[in-house]
Amino acid sequence: MSDLFKKWRESLTKTRDVTFGKVASFFGATEIKPESWDQLEELLIQADIGPETTLALIDKCQVQVERLGYTRTEQLYDLLKTEMRGLLDQPLEPDLTHHPTVIMVAGVNGSGKTTSIAKLAARYKKMGKNVLLVAADTYRAAAIDQLEVWANRVDVPIITSQQNNDPGAITYDGIKSGISRGMDVVLVDTAGRLHTRYNLMEEIKKVYRVADKALPGAPHHSWIVLDTTTGQNALQQAQAFGKAVKLTGAILAKLDSSAKGGMAFAIKRQLGLPVLYAGLGEKLDDLQLFDRDSFVEGIFAR
Numbered sequence: 277m278s279d280l281f282k283k284w285r286e287s288l289t290k291t292r293d294v295t296f297g298k299v300a301s302f303f304g305a306t307e308i309k310p311e312s313w314d315q316l317e318e319l320l321i322q323a324d325i326g327p328e329t330t331l332a333l334i335d336k337c338q339v340q341v342e343r344l345g346y347t348r349t350e351q352l353y354d355l356l357k358t359e360m361r362g363l364l365d366q367p368l369e370p371d372l373t374h375h376p377t378v379i380m381v382a383g384v385n386g387s388g389k390t391t392s393i394a395k396l397a398a399r400y401k402k403m404g405k406n407v408l409l410v411a412a413d414t415y416r417a418a419a420i421d422q423l424e425v426w427a428n429r430v431d432v433p434i435i436t437s438q439q440n441n442d443p444g445a446i447t448y449d450g451i452k453s454g455i456s457r458g459m460d461v462v463l464v465d466t467a468g469r470l471h472t473r474y475n476l477m478e479e480i481k482k483v484y485r486v487a488d489k490a491l492p493g494a495p496h497h498s499w500i501v502l503d504t505t506t507g508q509n510a511l512q513q514a515q516a517f518g519k520a521v522k523l524t525g526a527i528l529a530k531l532d533s534s535a536k537g538g539m540a541f542a543i544k545r546q547l548g549l550p551v552l553y554a555g556l557g558e559k560l561d562d563l564q565l566f567d568r569d570s571f572v573e574g575i576f577a578r
């Protein structure tokens with residue numbers, strides 16, 4: 277077993293123990309009966325896959341079971357895993373060839389934005405990139421301090437301002453500074469906001485417009501950080517953000533402390549967003565490119 281897969285498996289312990297372990301134990305030397313489908317449906321919904329995605333999965337499996345003439349639930353197990361893998365992405369490292377490549381990171385308060393940015397900074401620095409952090413979360417002084425602490429730890433420069441300064445202005449300055457200092461990657465930490473607050477959602481639109489003014493085409497990537505411990509709720513947040521600004525990917529934070537990792541299966545289908553990275557812990561090197569094989573094996577592995 278590779279170290280990386282071990283890491284995934286370990287991080288998915290809660291999701292496996294609380295939900296997918298039950299799904300796994302449904303399968304065995306038993307016959308597929310009409311009521312088996314209802315049972316499976318209930319288990320998958322309980323596993324936070326969401327009703328819509330669950331029904332789509334069940335439909336696909338039913339078609340295949342018919343076609344292949346399967347009669348036992350253990351035969352259905354592999355089918356289900358294959359269909360589940362098909363709902364997920366196997367992303368490559370995102371394109372970082374713009375100079376600088378501007379990445380905006382959004383999400384609700386506490387979802388894991390700042391921590392994920394620190395991990396991304398460490399990751400890109402390790403790849404040899406010059407990384408600049410921009411603290412555009414100007415609502416809370418603590419948020420600026422928190423990013424500064426991370427910048428010191430990762431040893432990358434940071435652009436900050438006073439609390440309550442205009443987040444658009446700091447984003448503009450940050451990107452301009454990234455250009456003049458010849459940075460490869462500029463990571464912008466935006467203020468956490470409730471997706472239901474109209475004014476704040478208008479403000480984030482403005483921050484995006486300002487980024488494009490500072491560097492036409494920016495942001496090149498716009499990622500939403502989703503707290504996987506909130507399960508299906510996180511999808512509604514992403515939908516609201518997606519209406520305000522153009523998102524290009526999702527980061528799943530806190531998979532290691534969530535029992536609701538099943539929400540990952542609904543993201544591409546329902547939001548049309550690839551899952552790019554997963555937070556598998558609180559340490560700097562705990563952010564990994566999303567890996568669908570490790571994910572599916574990890575949630576079921578006994």
Ligand SMILES: Nc1nc2c(ncn2[C@@H]2O[C@H](COP(=O)(O)OP(=O)(O)O)[C@@H](O)[C@H]2O)c(=O)[nH]1
Pocket residue numbers: 383384385386387388389390391392468501528529530531532533554555556557558562
């Ligand atoms: N276990 C775990 N904790 C995380 C992960 N990502 C973030 N956190 C924790 O979640 C909390 C909120 O994170 P923060 O980055 O401040 O969220 P923000 O408000 O969106 O910027 C902090 O205590 C982080 O340590 C993760 O992948 N795993």
Ligand SMILES: [Mg+2]
Pocket residue numbers: 389390391413419465468
């Ligand atoms: Mg933050």
